[in-house]
Amino acid sequence: MNPAAAPTSSRPAEGETALELRDVHVAFPLPQGALPVLAGFSLAVAPGEVVGLVGPSGCGKTTLLRVSAGLLRPGRGEVRVFGRAPRGRVAYMPQGDSLLPWRTALGNVLAALEVDGPVPPEARRRAQELFGRFGLSGFEKSFPHELSGGMRQRVALLRTFLARRELLLLDEPMGALDALTRAELQDWLVEVLQALPRTVVLVTHDVEEALLLGDRVLVLSPRPARPLQEVRPAGPRPRARGSPELQALRLRILEALSPKRHAQTG
Numbered sequence: 001m002n003p004a005a006a007p008t009s010s011r012p013a014e015g016e017t018a019l020e021l022r023d024v025h026v027a028f029p030l031p032q033g034a035l036p037v038l039a040g041f042s043l044a045v046a047p048g049e050v051v052g053l054v055g056p057s058g059c060g061k062t063t064l065l066r067v068s069a070g071l072l073r074p075g076r077g078e079v080r081v082f083g084r085a086p087r088g089r090v091a092y093m094p095q096g097d098s099l100l101p102w103r104t105a106l107g108n109v110l111a112a113l114e115v116d117g118p119v120p121p122e123a124r125r126r127a128q129e130l131f132g133r134f135g136l137s138g139f140e141k142s143f144p145h146e147l148s149g150g151m152r153q154r155v156a157l158l159r160t161f162l163a164r165r166e167l168l169l170l171d172e173p174m175g176a177l178d179a180l181t182r183a184e185l186q187d188w189l190v191e192v193l194q195a196l197p198r199t200v201v202l203v204t205h206d207v208e209e210a211l212l213l214g215d216r217v218l219v220l221s222p223r224p225a226r227p228l229q230e231v232r233p234a235g236p237r238p239r240a241r242g243s244p245e246l247q248a249l250r251l252r253i254l255e256a257l258s259p260k261r262h263a264q265t266g
Contacts, residue, residue, distance in 0.1 A: 016082060018199040019045040019068055019167055024077030026063055037063045038074070039224035045167075047082075050193060050200040052210030055220030056257060061203040064225065065092065065169045068201065081167050091163035095172045097156035099144040105155045106131070106140040112163040127162055133195065134158045135188065150181040157189070161196060168200045175205065183241075186212055190238045207253045211246050212239055219256050228256050 024041045027034040037060040045051050053061050066072040067079055070086035081089040091112070099108045109127050113119045131137050134154045144152055153174060160168055173189075174182045186209055193200070193213070204210050210217045211233050219229040231249055233239060239246055 016047055017044050017080070018047045018049065018082060019043070019201065020078075020080045021064075021068065022078040022080075024067060024074045024079065026060070026067060026072065026074050036224040038067070039226070041077075041225060041227075043218070043227075045199060045201060047199055048197050050198075050202065050213055050215050052214030052217040053201065053203045053220060054205065054207055054210050054217060054253060054257070055225060056222045057205070059220050059223045060225035061220065062095070062171055065171050065201065065203055068167075069169055086167075089165055090167045090169055091160045091165035092169045093156060093160045093171060093173055095175060097144070097152040097176075099152055099155060101144050104141050104143055105136060105147065105151075108144070108155055109159045109162055112159045116164065127158075130158060130162070133192065148181075149177050150185055153177065153185060154188075157192075161192075161198065166199065168198050170200060170202045172203055172205065174209065182206070182209070187238070189213060194237065207250050207257075208241065208246070211249055211253075212241065213237070217249075217253065219253055229253070 021041055021043045024038050025036070026038040027036045029035075041060075041064065053064065055061055063072065067074055068081075068086060069090045069092040070079070070088075071092070079086055100111065103111065106128065110119055110124065113123055113127070128140060131140055134157070136151065136154055136158070139147065139151065144155075147155065157170075157173060160170070174185050177185065190213060200213075202210065202213060207217075211231070214233065217231045217233070218227055219231065220226065221228050229252075231253060233249060234245055
């Protein structure tokens, strides 16, 4: 079955919407005038869905996540997380692991819970139990400088999962890793999402990563970002990394992102 490509401003067919952006406009002031980054952007994400966002550097992907998290107010438009304002309902993992160097791995993970007040003993026990599932058993007392890059990313992802929020926004969570470590963590994250389902919006420059992890992949144009294509990989996760179907989708997305194509259609 060949996945269909279509604009992504449509709502999920049934059920409640986890994340909805309606006609969102964001522009940044510059000496020579306003720089439009999002110009009428709309998106709807269903509960439990994993949506990958890919697009050229500087097109507005991080801005889109910051708006979705309630960290940046759009000049125009509306953002809703399960029908409400996003603040306090979203866990946002920015680029890099952002671990606190003076806290242990467990201390960094618990920081996500401390935002809501004192951490109950049962929540602390739950965090410690999840160290095993996240491949971190035995490293609870290790400091960030004692961990490998891949382990630091696992700590940061565990912190995000434990934040007790309804929507996870991940900005290049594996962007700083070498290719081998990145592939291992991609496979691991597929397993985690199967065991601990969440609604996720994932920004990545790795098209294959988006196809492996996403229920659908939204291909964005150069700034100001707009939907170019929506790609739905066939079949549930996990997907075979080297399958002809996945590689065909990867090539189709790369073609859509080609600067030459934008020059021809712009």
